[in-house]
Amino acid sequence: MEQPIISIQEATKVYGGGFLASSKPFVALDRFSLDIFESQSKIVTIAGESGSGKTTLANMVLGFTLPTSGKILYKGQDVATMTREQRRTYRKEVQAIFQDPYEVYNPFYRVAHIFNMVVRHFNLTRNKQEAQQLIEDALNVVGLRGDEILEKYPHQLSGGQRQRIMVARAYMLRPRLIVADEPVSAVDASLRAMILDIMLKLRDQHKISFLYITHDLSTAYQISDKMYVLFQGTTVERGNASKIIEKPQHPYVQELIDSIPVPDPKLKWDTNITLPSEEVMRMKSSVGCRFYPRCAKHMDVCTKSFPEYVKVEDDHEVACYLYK
Amino acid sequence: MAVVATNSNPKIASRRVSIWDSPWLNSKFVTGGVIIVLVLLFGLLGPLFWNTDLAFTASSPVNLPPVWDTGGDPAHPLGTESNGRDMLAQLVVAIPSSLKVGLVAASIGMAVGILLGSIAGYVGGWPDHIIRTITDSVITIPSLMVLIAIAAYVKMTDTTAMALVLALFAWPGPTRLIRSQVLTLRERGFVRMALLSNVPALEIMLTEMVPNMLPWLAASLTGGISGAILGATGLEALGLGPTRVPSLGTIINNALRSSALVRGMVWWWLPPIIVLIVIFTAFFLMTIGLDEIANPRLRGYGNGK
Amino acid sequence: MASDQKVLELNDLNVHYFTPRGAVIAVNHVNLYVKKGEIVGLVGESGCGKTTVAMSTLQMVSAPGRIVGGEIKIEGQNIVNLPEKELRKLRWSKLALIPQGAMNSLNPVTKIKEQMADGITAHEKISGAALRDKVLKLLNDVGLPERVYNMFPHELSGGMKQRVCIAMAVALNPAVIIADEPTSALDVIVQRVVAQTLLDVKNRLGVSMIMIGHDMGLLAQMVDRVAVMYAGNLVEVGPVGSIFEHPYHPYTQLLIDAIPSTKQKKPLKVTEGLTHDLRNPPPGCCFQFRCPFVRDACRQKPPEFKQMEPDHFVACVQYN
Numbered sequence: 045m046e047q048p049i050i051s052i053q054e055a056t057k058v059y060g061g062g063f064l065a066s067s068k069p070f071v072a073l074d075r076f077s078l079d080i081f082e083s084q085s086k087i088v089t090i091a092g093e094s095g096s097g098k099t100t101l102a103n104m105v106l107g108f109t110l111p112t113s114g115k116i117l118y119k120g121q122d123v124a125t126m127t128r129e130q131r132r133t134y135r136k137e138v139q140a141i142f143q144d145p146y147e148v149y150n151p152f153y154r155v156a157h158i159f160n161m162v163v164r165h166f167n168l169t170r171n172k173q174e175a176q177q178l179i180e181d182a183l184n185v186v187g188l189r190g191d192e193i194l195e196k197y198p199h200q201l202s203g204g205q206r207q208r209i210m211v212a213r214a215y216m217l218r219p220r221l222i223v224a225d226e227p228v229s230a231v232d233a234s235l236r237a238m239i240l241d242i243m244l245k246l247r248d249q250h251k252i253s254f255l256y257i258t259h260d261l262s263t264a265y266q267i268s269d270k271m272y273v274l275f276q277g278t279t280v281e282r283g284n285a286s287k288i289i290e291k292p293q294h295p296y297v298q299e300l301i302d303s304i305p306v307p308d309p310k311l312k313w314d315t316n317i318t319l320p321s322e323e324v325m326r327m328k329s330s331v332g333c334r335f336y337p338r339c340a341k342h343m344d345v346c347t348k349s350f351p352e353y354v355k356v357e358d359d360h361e362v363a364c365y366l367y368k
Numbered sequence: 369m370a371v372v373a374t375n376s377n378p379k380i381a382s383r384r385v386s387i388w389d390s391p392w393l394n395s396k397f398v399t400g401g402v403i404i405v406l407v408l409l410f411g412l413l414g415p416l417f418w419n420t421d422l423a424f425t426a427s428s429p430v431n432l433p434p435v436w437d438t439g440g441d442p443a444h445p446l447g448t449e450s451n452g453r454d455m456l457a458q459l460v461v462a463i464p465s466s467l468k469v470g471l472v473a474a475s476i477g478m479a480v481g482i483l484l485g486s487i488a489g490y491v492g493g494w495p496d497h498i499i500r501t502i503t504d505s506v507i508t509i510p511s512l513m514v515l516i517a518i519a520a521y522v523k524m525t526d527t528t529a530m531a532l533v534l535a536l537f538a539w540p541g542p543t544r545l546i547r548s549q550v551l552t553l554r555e556r557g558f559v560r561m562a563l564l565s566n567v568p569a570l571e572i573m574l575t576e577m578v579p580n581m582l583p584w585l586a587a588s589l590t591g592g593i594s595g596a597i598l599g600a601t602g603l604e605a606l607g608l609g610p611t612r613v614p615s616l617g618t619i620i621n622n623a624l625r626s627s628a629l630v631r632g633m634v635w636w637w638l639p640p641i642i643v644l645i646v647i648f649t650a651f652f653l654m655t656i657g658l659d660e661i662a663n664p665r666l667r668g669y670g671n672g673k
Numbered sequence: 674m675a676s677d678q679k680v681l682e683l684n685d686l687n688v689h690y691f692t693p694r695g696a697v698i699a700v701n702h703v704n705l706y707v708k709k710g711e712i713v714g715l716v717g718e719s720g721c722g723k724t725t726v727a728m729s730t731l732q733m734v735s736a737p738g739r740i741v742g743g744e745i746k747i748e749g750q751n752i753v754n755l756p757e758k759e760l761r762k763l764r765w766s767k768l769a770l771i772p773q774g775a776m777n778s779l780n781p782v783t784k785i786k787e788q789m790a791d792g793i794t795a796h797e798k799i800s801g802a803a804l805r806d807k808v809l810k811l812l813n814d815v816g817l818p819e820r821v822y823n824m825f826p827h828e829l830s831g832g833m834k835q836r837v838c839i840a841m842a843v844a845l846n847p848a849v850i851i852a853d854e855p856t857s858a859l860d861v862i863v864q865r866v867v868a869q870t871l872l873d874v875k876n877r878l879g880v881s882m883i884m885i886g887h888d889m890g891l892l893a894q895m896v897d898r899v900a901v902m903y904a905g906n907l908v909e910v911g912p913v914g915s916i917f918e919h920p921y922h923p924y925t926q927l928l929i930d931a932i933p934s935t936k937q938k939k940p941l942k943v944t945e946g947l948t949h950d951l952r953n954p955p956p957g958c959c960f961q962f963r964c965p966f967v968r969d970a971c972r973q974k975p976p977e978f979k980q981m982e983p984d985h986f987v988a989c990v991q992y993n
Contacts, residue, residue, distance in 0.1 A: 093860035093861065093862070093863075094831075094860055106564065108560070108563070131566075132566055135564060135565075135566045136566075139564065140564055142557060142560070144557060147556065147557030147558070148557035148558055148560070148561050149557075149558055150558040150576055150579070150580070151580070152579040152580060153579075158561065158565075161561075161562065161565045161567060162565050165565050165566040165567055166565075166566060202719075202720075203719065232718045232719050232887050233887050233888050233889065233928075233931060233932070234718055234887070234927060234928050234931040234944060235718065235944065236931070236933075237931055237941040237942050237943045237944065238943050238944065240941055241941045241943045244941070259860055259861060260861070261861075261935060262932075262933035262934060262935050263933050265933065265934075265935045265938070266933045266938060266939070266941065267941075286938070289935050299862060300861060300862065301935060303861045303862045303864070303865040304861060304890070304935060305864075305865075305868075305888070305890040305891045305893065305894045306890065306893065306894070307889055307890040307893045307917070307929065307932045307934070308893060308917065309893045309894075309913045309914045309917050310914065312894055313865065313868075313869070313894055
């Protein structure tokens with residue numbers, strides 16, 4: 045049995061609720077599990093809105109915060125107990141792209157700085173020529189040239205260019221996994237295809253897997269293999285991305301897909317639908333199905349405990365008492 | 369509806385905004401800076417033009433009024449005081465002395481502040497608690513009183529010694545400032561990228577954070593120098609400072625002890641006060657100018673240019 | 674519904690930003706109008722000039738930008754050279770703005786009731802119970818519960834804050850509201866709520882709107898007419914149905930193609946961003962560097978607007 049390169053096992057993150065805390069503990073992520081294998085590079089989408097826990101998951105995978113319970117294993121080694129040398133390898137193989145393509149640059153330095161930083165601290169090359177070649181290759185993969193952008197300051201480039209440079213930076217390390225946290229949300233709709241296309245290329249030609257974190261199901265539909273839909277920290281539906289989006293089972297996922305504006309003026313939103321009010325949208329329960337207050341089809345059993353996963357079809361599971 | 373959508377390139381007379389728009393050329397900062405430089409040059413180059421031996425006692429005739437008053441002597445344009453010291457010579461010697469005290473004390477305070485503030489902000493946890501508690505306690509101590517007490521016991525023989533004593537109270541401000549800066553910068557995207565690039569903590573602080581803190585550091589320094597000079601002058605005016613080399617505060621002290629006020633010897637007690645006012649105003653301008661540079665929202669249009 | 678009376682007219686508007694290295698032509702000879710009761714969607718990529726158009730309508734272009742030519746008529750009155758005093762009377766009472774990131778422009782230390790009251794009392798003499806009633810009614814109009822009246826901005830969610838901003842914009846019954854990317858920072862479901870609130874408000878009050886965005890899908894759901902901008906120029910304008918069914922300009926076609934759908938998997942249409950320097954636009958069509966149909970004629974003379982269908986105009990050499 046091949047060992048997964050990343051194995052997230054029942055990872056849970058709880059904030060607050062200590063002995064001296066004034067508020068109830070807040071569960072940001074509840075028992076999330078996922079395995080990614082090296083041999084089949086895949087784009088796995090973690091879909092959810094703000095408050096769903098997806099950013100918490102990204103932070104845990106990247107090692108910025110530790111899970112309260114559960115484990116994150118990298119090639120069998122627990123991320124929480126790594127030695128410095130192991131962490132260095134981990135950082136090399138698991139990289140990231142973030143949402144805001146301006147924030148990630150230090151406005152003080154030119155673009156070349158971020159590449160030099162990586163080359164130096166991972167000892168990627170032996171001399172300056174090799175380094176330059178490595179950087180140039182990485183830039184070419186994303187459709188840019190070194191002489192166009194290396195000497196510029198970040199504010200002199202467009203958002204699309206800055207984001208592509210970040211992809212090049214991640215690629216330069218030849219990682220096994222790239223955590224892409226909303227990589228196209230801050231990029232214009234017409235320019236998103238460029239970044240998404242690069243991600244597909246990296247998956248197919250360079251065998252790099254992605255953890256694609258987003259709230260936009262339409263781009264997820266275009267590029268992902270698998271998908272996990274999160275709601276207030278819990279995984280409500282998971283499996284093959286196309287199947288979930290074409291035939292959503294969980295009431296929340298159905299609501300989500302219905303809310304995507306259809307680009308056809310003849311098919312307007314049904315304005316007679318009563319949308320949930322704000323208070324209901326902000327209510328947080330901590331036992332049972334989190335979607336209970338908003339669900340049109342809720343039942344008493346939904347408040348007892350979190351539903352088990354039910355297999356709806358091959359590679360498609362949902363956590364909902366409506367399906368038994 | 370519309371008729372023609374031309375795409376001509378009208379060479380509109382452009383109000384060319386010039387290179388003088390760089391944020392560092394803030395008018396307040398530059399004005400203050402220029403004044404300080406002029407004052408400093410006065411003190412540093414003064415000995416080339418004026419005999420500084422006249423700053424010592426019994427070097428000149430006593431109690432001469434300035435040259436524009438009756439009885440004045442062009443050989444002593446600003447007059448002399450009752451110990452036979454020439455006023456102009458005293459100013460030439462005193463200015464660098466006072467400025468030096470301010471610079472040394474503020475620099476030490478800044479260095480300590482950078483060290484403690486960075487540790488507190490970056491590491492957090494217990495080191496942060498400890499440093500913060502100590503810093504906040506020291507800030508509440510009335511510094512002048514403690515300085516007077518120290519000065520009364522410790523004979524400060526020269527300005528360096530006094531600078532060190534003043535530095536005792538110069539470090540809490542920078543520490544708090546740098547701690548809060550580091551806390552903010554720690555969350556910035558580029559710091560996370562540095563973490564992901566396996567960069568060690570010290571290098572992150574020096575390479576990524578410090579350049580983004582420069583205007584604040586500079587403002588803290590100019591404010592600190594100003595504060596240190598004030599403290600030093602206060603001590604000297606009370607007679608607790610080093611007495612060998614004249615400084616602005618000791619001139620005032622001498623004037624007070626010799627009842628210059630009552631005797632109407634304006635040319636004795638007024639010049640050092642004027643110089644102090646000029647120095648403080650200049651540093652103040654620099655500080656608020658740096659504030660505007662650091663925080664673009666404070667720049668008005670037409671102000672920050 | 675929409676009548677034929679024009680509440681807002683931009684005639685040959687030109688706005689330049691004067692930078693140390695030359696004048697950036699941000700808005701180039703733009704002609705646009707908004708009829709009473711309709712929503713016009715202004716769409717284009719970042720840097721195309723749409724926010725500049727919005728800000729110049731309110732005469733709030735930030736330095737070093739300046740309106741260098743053209744007319745802006747609100748209900749027939751040209752406001753380009755009005756003194757600041759007159760402009761202030763117009764702003765909010767005839768023309769309201771919901772700026773980008775409006776929810777972040779709420780004062781964090783003041784309660785909602787005071788912020789809303791501020792805008793109203795600056796233009797109307799009203800106070801006490803009458804003012805309170807008016808604010809409560811406005812909150813109700815946008816679907817917010819009464820208790821929001823006494824809350825602080827940080828106690829509200831993003832969608833609620835955005836609806837407060839809508840309520841403030843509507844407070845004085847302006848003729849035109851300009852909404853600059855009103856839903857960009859919001860989650861999908863909340864976006865639908867806010868979008869429907871805007872439509873609801875428009876239908877009830879008969880207010881006209883310019884909605885600025887870059888999400889064509891959202892525009893399809895919300896607007897009556899679409900105006901497409903590229904590099905400071907208006908390239909196509911027409912009723913929303915007509916634009917989606919027959920987009921004439923290659924850039925409009927590109928924007929529509931780029932919309933990802935959840936109904937079928939399409940190959941990704943990759944396209945480069947803005948390619949030329951706005952300080953030095955090329956002679957001829959502004960889109961020539963990116964156009965898949967570019968010909969020699971495109972490089973020589975800029976295209977003229979031609980009417981292709983009722984009320985549907987395009988500026989493209991192919992149709993000249």
